[in-house]
């Protein structure tokens with residue numbers, strides 16, 4: 196069996212490493228050890244179906260657009276090291292957002308500064324005038340971060356700039372009159388996200404400005420007018436607002452449109468460090484106003500979050516998704532500024548979340564932005580195990596050793612007739628590592644616990660707490676969908692009503708999954724275990 200071989204390979208590699216380490220202590224032959232470590236790292240930690248750069252540092256997703264059958268993903272990238280450094284836009288292309296091909300670096304820093312986060316749009320009507328010979332230009336809008344200005348103690352070292360591409364995003368020509376938005380004296384002034392607002396026939400740019408967002412409008416992507424600001428007194432603060440995204444969405448099952456505003460914040464996420472909150476409201480082409488019902492939700496919860504786990508940050512949506520597709524597609528950076536620079540991978544650092552389809556739901560008079568993994572993932576399923584019913588008394592195996600490769604699965608199940616109790620799912624391996632998630636139905640909280648998940652000591656912020664999220668639905672039934680990919684778990688409760696994403700670094704792959712509860716008899720139903728195959 197394939198996965199047996201994999202487990203064998205990893206455990207033998209671990210033995211090799213131990214042997215090599217002991218040799219190196221004698222021989223001082225450190226380089227061969229690090230070669231072996233690199234190989235083990237690739238086998239054990241390189242995700243199967245989450246985007247990672249081949250080498251070196253990555254953070255936020257940037258400038259994503261769809262064109263001619265291809266999804267483009269750019270990302271904050273430092274090509275010369277595995278910690279954050281002078282930022283470039285890296286680039287990858289995919290036909291299905293699952294299998295990516297990394298491309299040459301697309302935008303390099305220059306005299307005006309490093310290339311921070313931003314977005315890109317397909318300028319179909321050539322409003323910018325950058326189009327030539329009928330070629331539709333793609334326009335990227337990004338932040339210049341000027342290091343000299345920062346070092347000199349200036350306040351205006353972040354400005355907004357544009358570049359255009361006439362070859363489907365492969366190469367970019369920077370606009371010769373950059374910056375297009377100069378800095379009014381706000382130190383943190385970045386991450387422009389642009390959309391086309393059909394109602395006013397204008398481009399709208401949403402920008403993070405320390406503790407608020409600013410909205411600008413333009414006819415040509417070059418000349419921008421400040422329209423309004425939002426958020427100083429709303430939502431979560433105590434951290435820097437970053438990477439906003441504003442877009443309209445139909446409330447599922449209705450014809451009514453509301454506007455969704457995503458705002459990442461670092462630190463001050465619900466379980467520590469970085470996270471992404473959202474607001475629901477209306478946008479009149481100039482001003483964003485929070486919906487009165489959503490304001491009540493904010494009064495109760497302070498902030499609502501795209502993801503309550505610790506590793507989904509700076510996520511934004513794709514532009515130019517064709518109308519006949521109609522999905523709102525989102526991807527986030529699967530890490531957290533609290534420890535991103537220290538995670539135990541040397542070859543590359545960090546991965547993106549699985550791309551997700553967002554929807555706006557009105558559930559019992561509350562707005563919820565739900566997210567589920569994109570449907571494209573299902574075409575990689577190579578094996579499905581169906582278990583109709585499992586009767587659980589205290590503890591029961593759901594997946595036993597050798598049934599599937601737990602480092603590339605999707606798991607779905609339903610728990611019915613829940614009582615006031617705790618329902619805990621547990622991944623384990625023979626090295627004593629474990630990862631658990633589930634529902635505490637006494638406290639009405641979901642939890643995710645990576646405290647014993649393997650290598651956790653690289654940062655004292657990594658496993659200092661157990662992440663929790665409020666259970667929204669009062670129902671006594673629960674639907675769970677889980678994706679596991681070597682070093683990440685993404686849990687989607689009740690069709691993405693609450694999501695928790697976290698990374699972990701086990702000493703060897705997890706081998707079994709069980710559930711425990713102190714209910715006398717819990718029935719687990721409709722269990723679907725899917726193993727993926729890539730390549």
Ligand code: FRU
Nearest residue numbers: 255271282311312385437509
């Ligand atoms: C968010 C962020 C952005 C900035 C980029 C720099 O993670 O801090 O605000 O543009 O990263 O790499």
